[in-house]
Amino acid sequence: MRTGTNPYHPAPHKRPALAVALLTAGALLVSAGCAKEDDAPSAGSSKPRAVKAVEGCGKAAWTDPADLAEGREPARCDKGAPAPRPLDAKKKITIATGTLSAEYVAPLQMAVEKGEFAKEGLDVDLKVLPTPDALPLLAKGDIDAQWAAPEAAVMNGINGGFAIKWVAANYSPPAESHSGLWVRLKKGETADHVPMAGRKVGTMIGKGSVIAYPMGKSLRKHGGGLDKVQFQQLGSADVLTALQNGGVDSAWLLDPVWQKIDGDPKYAFLGGQPLGEPLGGLLFGPNLLHKDVDAGVALLRAYVRTVNTYFRGDYKSDAGFVSELAKLLKVDESILKSTPSLRMDWEIRKGTTDRLQQAYADAGVAEGEKVPESKAVDRSLYAEAVGHRE
Known part of the structure; x- marks a missing residue:
């Protein structure tokens, strides 16, 4: 069902998922021209960047990544924060997503609709692509970002040296959900x-x-x-x-x-899904991790601002907003109302990729050595967006 709120609805595709995961990983490892971390320009997110305090984003804008409490309140800034900081020149960004009708994609859709990306000088194109098709394009720099998850194929690709990282989360389920x-x-x-x-x-x-x-x-x-x-x-x-x-x-x-x-x-x-632990979100490739980090931070700043402004708490308690959201996602309003609001959350928990990889190993779909979190996750970009200094 394409209109539910779980992000892992596969797009219509006839290939068996296990075969897709393994074939995609293989394609990533042999695809000519894919950018590897060793080949990436030095002026990337690995170099220290000046992080300034951000008005409207105080202590509540960052939570300890090691906090796995089910009742943890997700990080939040004030509405409208962090304020836009437009790039010097307009930048075209392509983000791949498996669907545009699932509720978990709503912040991206709303950021386009409300002009939040445009305020940063970003011209964002949301392109519908199944995850297996998008991954090689992300690794080669043919697309800039992917709204997906660190699945087995992603981790296997990273294990082969490709510059793909999980840079922001999406949501965790509300306690009332029995999905x-x-x-x-x-x-x-x-x-x-x-x-x-x-x-x-x-x-x-x-x-x-x-x-x-x-x-x-x-x-x-x-x-x-x-x-x-x-x-x-x-x-x-x-x-x-x-x-x-x-x-x-x-x-x-x-x-x-x-x-x-x-x-x-x-x-x-x-x-x-564990409460308080997002399992998906934004993946960046070499374009935003290394070639234009300013654009990567700007994209996350717009995303974070959209969550803070439109998806605080029980956003479905606003009947007018639910109607607007249903039209935007092109889903039946009654279906959207039938489930509780998601806990939109841009932060990535510590150890999530370790736990995911253990599951992939148990399922027999992991390849190679375990990928350390430092090679799979980069929290520095959303930290900069909200003004958090380590």
Whole structure:
């Protein structure tokens, strides 16, 4: 379903996700002309940049990356902050995204609609591309950024030396959300403990997706694991049907599909994405990491300002804004209202890429040595945007 709020809805694509992840990683490693970190210009984000205090962005504009508390308040500046600092010359930026209709893309859409990117001197083009197709273009510098996640293919590409980094997060789910792993209970079973080893799991998401991490976490709580269950990949319209008719024992259900069985005693919710820990967001390639860091900071400044201005707290409590958002995303307003507001969050938690890579290893889709966080994550650009000094 393309109109839900989970960022990991795959765009229409016929290739199996596991094969896509592995083939994409291979394409990244051999693609001629891709920029590697060793080949990048020296004037990149690795060099110290002057970070100035930003009006409207105080202590609340930065949280300790090591804070994994589920109730952690996401970082926030005042509305309208950080203020624009237009580039000397207008800059064209292309951002790839798998969809333009999912709620998690709303800050990008709204930043274009409200002119927040334009205020920075950026002409931003949001280009719909499936993640496997966009990654090689990002690595080569043919596109500037990607709204995606550090999936297995991304980490495998970074492991090969390419200048791709996760530079800003997107959201974490609200506590009320039950998007995640659901199981059909057998006779005598309760939601407290459901033996998952050996069961068949239906999912539209491959093992190389970031969802492997929370799925594995939920499975382990119930005696299972990514290596102890059978996966059956299904289309978005078939996952719930297969769970209901016995085709699979459990399934990863996205927003708002899970609401159709929520409260039904025949089913139990085992867990979803960790609260307070975003699993996706903006990936930068060599263009914004090294060649034009000022433009990269400007893009993040506009993104952060959009979150602070339009997506604070329960933004769906404003009926007028929900209507505007539904029109912008071209989704049914009733669907948008049916799920709680996302916790929009630009900050990346410490250790997330380590936990993701462990899940990929457990699922058998990791290649090469583990990528250290310093090679996969760069928090310095959004830190500069909000005036945070380490």
